[in-house]
Amino acid sequence: MEKFTKLVTDKYQSQITKDSENLERGMKLIENTINAVRSRVEVVKAERDRNFQDALAILGVGWSVASFLPSADKLGNNPKDPVRVFLTNGSLPEPWIKPAVPLVYKLSIALVAAALAWLLIRSWPGLMKLIPLIPKKE
Numbered sequence: 619m620e621k622f623t624k625l626v627t628d629k630y631q632s633q634i635t636k637d638s639e640n641l642e643r644g645m646k647l648i649e650n651t652i653n654a655v656r657s658r659v660e661v662v663k664a665e666r667d668r669n670f671q672d673a674l675a676i677l678g679v680g681w682s683v684a685s686f687l688p689s690a691d692k693l694g695n696n697p698k699d700p701v702r703v704f705l706t707n708g709s710l711p712e713p714w715i716k717p718a719v720p721l722v723y724k725l726s727i728a729l730v731a732a733a734l735a736w737l738l739i740r741s742w743p744g745l746m747k748l749i750p751l752i753p754k755k756e
Contacts, residue, residue, distance in 0.1 A: 672739050680732030684724045 696702070701722050705715050 672736075675739060676732045676735045679735035680728035683731035684728035687720075687724055687727055 699719065701719050702715060705718055705722070710718060
């Protein structure tokens with residue numbers, strides 16, 4: 619029995635050592651691959667966050683500029699108002715025209731302001747770093 623134990627120990631001890639070294643190399647490769655995937659995920663998350671902040675800024679600008687328009691009572695009262703004429707010539711019923719005219723004006727101004735904000739953000743990438751959306755707590 620001792621002879622068998624010595625034979626097994628001598629024969630398989632070196633094999634176990636070689637296998638352990640090979641497995642450690644493989645483990646390092648797997649760890650490197652995992653770290654590469656983590657870094658890619660972080661890059662995608664950062665890009666998604668930046669796109670979300672850009673979208674919030676664009677929507678905020680559009681909403682803010684549209685709120686500066688005069689009240690709904692004053693928009694489209696003139697019978698020759700182009701939006702009123704356009705909506706009257708369309709298939710919109712008469713009771714809907716009075717609320718629809720200010721809505722069209724506000725949406726148009728909001729879309730123009732949002733488009734300008736989008737152009738500004740895309741043409742000047744560092745702008746969002748200068749204007750933080752959420753102030754940092756100290």
